[in-house]
Amino acid sequence: MAEGRAVTKFDEATQAIRVDDATYDVCLDDAYSIGGPLNGGYLMATVLRAVVDASPHAHPVSTSAQFLRVPRPGPATVRLARLKSGRTATMTRATLVQDGESFIEALVTTATLDPAAVPDWSDAPSTTMPDPAHCVPLPVPKAESNMNLSAQVEMLFDPPTVGWLAGEPTGRPESRAYFRMAEPQDPDPYVIALAVDALPPVVFSAGARGWAPTVELTWHLRALPAPGWLTVIGGGRLISDGWFDEDVEVWDSAGRLVAQSRQIARVGRG
C-alpha cells in the first residue's frame, strides 16, 4: 500500500483487508464526509484498494461506478467478481456492501502502467491556471456542517470559479483548483480517485445550489503522477432536465495528463 514510505491517514482510511479472493473488509471513515454523505472519490479509492490487491495488475486504469445509495461511516465489505484476466488487463466487478445492501457497483479495469512512458501524443490542458499565489482556498467550514473532507485536502482555487461563494457565479459550469493531501503524501492512483470528485459541483458556478448527487462516474488513470501538486480542471457541457455532466481532467506537476473523469449527476434543489 505505502511502498517505502510512512503510512498516511488516507492510506489507513482506504485500507482494504483481504478476507478471501472475493471479499475485503473496509472501514468507512467519517473524516471524508461532505456534509453528511461520504465523498464519492473516497469511496472509490477504498473500493479500488481491494480491486488492485486482488488483481495481477498494479493500477486501476479504468473505473466506472454507479452510486446507488449513501453508505454510513463504519464497517463495510467490498465484494469482487473477476470477469476476465489477460496479459494486458484484468476486468473486475466490485460492489461496496453494508448491512447486506449494495451502495456502489463498479466495473474496474486494472493494468500495469509504465512509470517511464512518454506520450505518443498529448493535448494541452483545456485552460491555463493562474499561479498558485493568485489562487484561494475555500473558507474553513463550520464544524456543524460536517464538511470533514475539507480538512483532509488542500485546494487552491482559480478565483472566478469560486465566485459563487460571494454570490458571483461565472454563469457556466466550471471549477478549477490545485490539489494535494493535507498530510504530506505524493499523489498515487488512490489520491487521484479522491481528486476527480473533490471539487465543489461545477453547477455551483452556473448558479445552482444544494447537494448534487453523483449517479455515475467513470474515470481513467492515464499515467502515474509525479510528486507535488495536482491541477484539477472541472467543466461541463450541458445542464438540462435536472441532469448535468461534470468533466474533470487531472494534470501532475510535470505537466502530464494523469486522469480524465466524467460524472453524470442530478442538479440540487437547494
Next chain:
Amino acid sequence: MAEGRAVTKFDEATQAIRVDDATYDVCLDDAYSIGGPLNGGYLMATVLRAVVDASPHAHPVSTSAQFLRVPRPGPATVRLARLKSGRTATMTRATLVQDGESFIEALVTTATLDPAAVPDWSDAPSTTMPDPAHCVPLPVPKAESNMNLSAQVEMLFDPPTVGWLAGEPTGRPESRAYFRMAEPQDPDPYVIALAVDALPPVVFSAGARGWAPTVELTWHLRALPAPGWLTVIGGGRLISDGWFDEDVEVWDSAGRLVAQSRQIARVGRG
C-alpha cells in the same frame, strides 16, 4: 420498440425478447460486423433494448460497458440484475452472455427524459463542421473485408479527418461525420448507441493503424434527438503507453447536444 412507425432492420437486429424479468434472448446480426468483430455500439444497443424493456423508466441515460470478449453472430442472452429503482432513475447491471460466457458487462441508469426539455445551459459544439455538401463518404469496403456495418449507416466525413486514408493523417486524434441510418429511420437512443462507436478510431488520424479494441465505453444520453442527421464529433486527449481515449459528442439536427461518450481503448499494432 418502433412507436407508430414501420419496423426497421436495425430495430429487428437489436430486438430483445423477454424470457423473464432477468433474461432476454437476442440474436446478434453479422450485418453489424466491422471486419470480423461485431461493432460495440450495435452490441450496446441490443443490451439496452433489454434493459429499457425491463425498466419502469423509458430511456438509457447512462451506460458504462466493459468489453470482455468478442461475441460471434448468432443467439445470445442478456442477463439483468436490478440494483436499485427509485422515482427518478433505475440502475441495472446487464451482461451479454453467449455459450455460458460473459462478453459485455454493463451498468445502466435508465430515467425518463422530457422531450420538451429546454437546456438551462449548454456549451457550443467543440468544433464546427463544414457543410454536408463538402463532406465525403468512406470508400465502399471490399466484400471480403467483412466491414458490413458500413452498408447499414450513412456517414459523411469532415475531409481532413479521413486524410489518413490517403496517407495524410492530421497528426492528432480526430474523426468527425454526419451520421444517419442507411434505411430511413429517425434517430432514437439505440441509434445513438450505434453512433457513439461508429467512427473509425480517432487514433487513425494520429497515424496509428490496426484494430483498436475498446476496453471500456461510457456514454450519456442527454436529450431525445430531433429527426434528421446526427453530427458526431470525435477527438481524444492522450495517446500513451498503448492506451488512448476517444471522446465523442453527438449533436442533433436541432443543434442540441444529445449524447456524450468516452471510451478507453488499446492502440492497434496493425
